[in-house]
Amino acid sequence: METTNNTKRTVVLGASPNPERYSFMAVNRLKSKGHPVVAIGSRAADIGDTPIITTPPAVEDVDTVTLYLNPARQQQYYDYILQLKPRRIIFNPGAENTELENIARKNNIEPVNACTLVLLSTGQF
DSSP: OOOOTTOOOEEEETOOSOTTSHHHHHHHHHHHTTOOEEEEOSSOEEETTEEEESSOOOOSSOOEEEEOSOHHHHGGGHHHHHHHOOSEEEEOTTOOOHHHHHHHHHTTOEEEESOHHHHHHTTOO
């Protein structure tokens, strides 16, 4: 799956098949804007035609990791996130994590405290 200059391959950590969850909405909105999405969650399911996978896969050319996990649940993914070498990590409301923000900065990854859905709706994604 190639990305073009205007699409940003995005890994959604904390993806949920529950349509009322923001991670569910984010996967759908990202896809509708043409961004390739890898959805990782605690249980296998689908969000439309996007599978939620439970084992983090090797992914190349990741622009963004967007987090829908609280800081305690993020810790198990630190090494995985760093291995992806994303340009940025979006800490959605409730996912703010000073420790991971500092780790990101030390690895030349931009930490962003924002809402993915707002960024998408305002053209700032």
